[in-house]
Amino acid sequence: MTDTEQPTSLGRRPARKARVVAAVGLTVALVVGVAYAAELGPFAPGPGAGPPRPDPEATSRARAFLSDWAAGRMSQAAALTSSPGEAERVLRSFTAGLDISEPTLTPAAATVGKDGAVAVPFSAKMPVADLGTWTYTSALHLRRRGDDWKVEWALSLVHPKLSSTEKFHLKREDAGAPEVVDRKGAVLPDDVRASLTPVLAQLPGGTDAAPQGAIERVDRATGEVTGTEVTFGKKLTGRPVATTIDPAWQAAAATALAKGAKGRDAALVALRIDNGEILAVANAPASGFNRAVSGTYAPGSTFKLVTSGALLLKGAVGPEDTVHCPKYLTVGKEFHNVGKFEHRGATFREDFAESCNTAFIGLRDRLGDRELGEVAGKYFGIGQEWHIGIPSFDGAVPAPGDETEKAASMIGQGRLQANPLIMASVTATAVSGRFHQPAITRGNKDTTTTTTALPRGVATQLRAMMRATVTDGTARALAGLPGDIGAKTGTAEVNDDDPNNGWLVAHRGNVAIACVVEQGDSGGSSAVPVVHDLLAAVPDDPS
Template sequence: MPETRHRTTSRRKPRKVIRSATAAAAALAVVAGGAYLAELGPFAAGSSAADPDPAAVAEARAFLADWAGGRMPSAARRTTHPDRAQDVLRSFTAGLDIAKPALTPAKATVTEDGTVSVPFTAKMPITDLGTWTYQSKLPLRKQQDGAWKVDWSLSLVHPKLSSTQKFRLQREDVERPKITDRGGVALSGGTHPFLVPVLNQLAGAAGAGPHGAIQRVDRATGEVSGTEAVFGKKPTGLTGKPIRTTLDSTWQAAAEKALASKAEGKNAALVALRIDDGQILAVGNAPAGFNRAVSGTYAPGSTWKIVTTSALLLKDAVKPGDIVDCPKYLTVGKQFHNVETSEHRNATFLQDFTESCNTAFIGLRDKVGDRELGNVAGTYFGIGQEWHIGIPSFDGSVPTPRDQTEKAASMIGQGRVLANPLLMASVTATAVSGTFHQPTITHGNEDTTATTALPQNVVTRLREMMRATVTEGTAKVLADLPGDVGAKTGTAEVTEEDPNNGWIVAHRGNIAIACVVEKGRTGGASAGPIVRSLLAAVPTDPS
C-alpha cells in the first residue's frame, strides 16, 4: 500500500507505454494497500447451495477470528453466554501462556436438530515452548430473532475441557549454557530483553532451557489425570560449552533501543543481517515473547514488490522508464486502490515502484504466469525452501493463485503470500547482491537450499529503484542518512477492521534490514523511524 508523495515531472525521451485497465465499477469490498480480500483470508472456504446457512458459517468464522485476534469481548458476544465465554477464553489463553492462536475452520455440517457444526483446528503457541495443536468444533444455533450464535460450552474451547477437568501448564527450566555474540560478548535477557525469545530457542536447540507440558487436572482435587502435550527436549549430556552466535552486541543493543523508542508501544520486529554471507547481526521482538521476527507469518505488503519487480525484469516485461499508468482504482474481482485513492497518471514504472502504486503493479499481472511469482521467489530468493538458521524459522510461502483476484493480490504482497522480517531482510540482501545466502544465527548449520544468481542487469536496476525510493519516494525518512541507502516501504492490510501493518526494508553497505510494526498503518511512518534510528546509531558495518 503506497505512502504517496507528489511526483515531480521532467522532460523525458519517448518510452514504451504499458497501460493497466482501470476499474469499470466499484466492487463490494474495497481492498487497500495490496489489500486484504475477505475470500482470501485465513478463514476462507467455498460455498454451494447444499452448504449450511452461510450466515451461520460466517458467524463461526467471525468467532474464530475474534478469538485468534485476542478480541475476547467481541468473540464472547457471538455466543449464547457472553459473560461466561469471555472469562473462559481469557483464562484459557492467559493461563496457558498462549501467544497468538491460529484457528482454522473446516467444512461445516448440519445436524438433525438444525444445529450447524463447524470443526476447526487450533494451533496454540505456548510462549517459549512450542505449539499445541488439537481439533475441536463450534455448534451454532439459530436464535429467536433469527441470528446465529455459537452455542457456548467449555468443550468447544477444547473437547476435554469440562466442569470437572481443566488444563495446567507445567514448566521446568534447566540451567542454560552461556550464549555469546560473534565476538564472545555474553548475551542475556537482562541486557537484551527483546532477544529473550531467541535466547530461549538457542538454549532449547542445545538441549537446555525451558521444557514443559500441558496437563489435564481434576478441578476438585488438583490431581493430574492426563498429559495433552509435551514441549522441549530433556537435557542430556550438556557440556557447558558456550553457544557462539553470529549476533553483534552493538547492533543488537541499537536495534532494541530503536524498537523501544520508536515503535510507540506497538508489536514490532526487526532483523539485520550481513549481505555477503547471511549472518544475522540483530533480532528484535517488541515486546519479547513470540519470536515474530523469525517465525511470524505476515503479508509483506509492498516490500514484496521487490520480488514482483524481479520477476518482471527477469523476462524484460517492463523497464524502469516505461509508462505504466497508476489509476485510483483497479477491479479484478474486487476493487483495489492506492492509499487515499491517489493516482499518478502517465507514471513510469520507476515512479510506480518509488511511490508504491498498487494498481500499476496489479495491471502488470498478465506479464507473469500464475506460477511465475512463486518460482522466482524460490529459484532466486530461496523462499519456501527449508532453511537451517540455528533456531526454528518460517521460510515463506507463495502459493499458486487460485484465481485472478488472488493473483492480483499476490503481485503486491497480499492474498496468501506470507513472510516475516527474517525473510524480507534476506530478500533485500539477495536483490542488491544478486546471490542468496541462507541466513544463520549460529555457526556450522546445514544448507540444503539451491538457488540461481540474479542477472547483474536486474541487480543494478533493483539497486537504482530502491535508492530512488529513498531520495524521492516513500522512504524519504532515510534520506538524510549518510551512505548509499536503498529501501522499499510497504503497508499490508490484515482485516477490514484492524489498522494496517507497516513495513520497511533497507540496505546500506553490507547490511540488509527488515522491520514490521503491527497496526503501524504505513511503513514509512511506523517502521521507517525504527530503521533510521538503528542505522544512525551504528554508522559502520561489523567485520
C-alpha cells in the same frame, strides 16, 4: 462281558470291597472340599477349577481408589482404605511434597492370596513439575471387612520403598544458563541477552539447560540421604552457544523497536548481505513469541522487490517504461493506492518509489500464474527449507486461485506469507544478486536447493529503484542519513476492521534490514522511524 456279568468268586470280593472303600474316600474328600470352600468364601474353586478368581467388588474398589488418587480426590481415596486419616495425610504430602500433578495409575490383573486377600499391582507415572515423569510399580491389597472390601493401608502401597524409616525428598538443582557468545566469541552482555529472550530460548541449550533434579530417599531419623530413586535433566556441556549476533546492532535494534512500536507488536531482523549471518533479531514485546523469524504476515509492497525482479528478469518492463498509476483498478474487487493517489504517465521506477499498487496490478498479465512463486523460490529461496539455527518460517508464495488473488499477489497480499527474516533476506538477494541461507548460529546444514543468481543488470536496476524510494519516494525520511541507503516501504491490509501493518525493508553497506509494525497504519509512518533510529545509532558496518 461287563463286571456285573462276571461269575461271583472269592477272588472278586476284595475288588468290590475296594470299590466301597474308594466311594467312602471320595465322600470324605467331597465333605472336606466343601468345608474348605466354605472357609475361602467366594474365591473357592470348584472341583478341577483353576486359580481362584478375585471378587469383582474387590477389583472395582481397587480401581476406584487408584482413580480417586490420580484425580487428586485424596479424601475419597482414603475413605476406601482401612486407615482413612493416615492415608489422606500421606497421599497429600507425597504428591504435594514432590510436586506431582495428574499422575497416571494403571492397575494390572488382580490375584487372590491363600489368605483370601486380593492383590492388585499397578504402574505409576508421576509427572514432577518442570522436571519429568517418575515411573515405578507398586501394589495394593484388599481384604473383606464385614460386607465391604477395604484397601489395606500401608506406606509401601504408595511406593515400595516408602516406609516408617525412609521417606522421599525432591531436590532441584540450578542448571544455570549456558554462555551465549556473539559473532566474535565474546559473552553477550546482560541487556543484549534480555532483548534476545525468545531467540535464546530456541537456541541449542535454550535460555537454560534442561531442568535438573532428583527424588532422593531420606532417613526419617537422621535426615541423611540413603539413595536416589530417579534423576532428571542433563548437566551442561560447558561449551558456549556461538551466535552471529553483533551486540551493537542488537542493542540498537532493540532500542529503536521498543521506541517505535509504541506498545504495538513489532519485529525486526538485520543481516549481512554477503553471507546471510544475522546481526540482530528484535521483537516487541521482547519476550514471548519470536515473530521476527516465525511470524506469518502478508509482506505488502515490500514484496514488490520480488515482483519487480520477476518482471525485469523476463524483460516484461523496464525502469523507465511508462506504466500508468491510476487511482483505482478493479479486478474482481476494487484495488487502490494508499492515500488513493494517482500518477498518470509515471515510469515503472516512479511506480516502485511511490509504491503504486494499481500500476503493479496492471502488469499481472505479463507474468504466468505460477511465475511469481517460481521466481521467489528459484532466485530468493522463499518457501525452501531453511536451517538458520533456530526454528523459522521460511515463506509461502502459492499460485493464485483466480485473477483477484493474482492481482493481490502482485502487491504482496492475498495468500503470500513472510516475516522480517524472509524480507531481510529478500533485500539482501535483490541488492547483491545472490541468495544466502540466513543463519544465527554457525555450521548449519544448508538444505536449500541450488538457487540461481539474479543477472547483474537486474540486481543493479533493483538497487537503483530502492535508492529512488529514499531520494524521491515513500522512504524519504531516510534521506538525511549518511550512506547509500536504499529501501522499500510496505502497507499490508489485515482485515476490514483493524489498521494495516506497516513494513520497511532497507539496506546500507553490507547490511539488509526488514521491520514490521502490526497495526502501524503504513510503512512510512511506523516502520521507517524504527529503521531510521537503528541506522542513526549504528553508523558503521559490522566488522
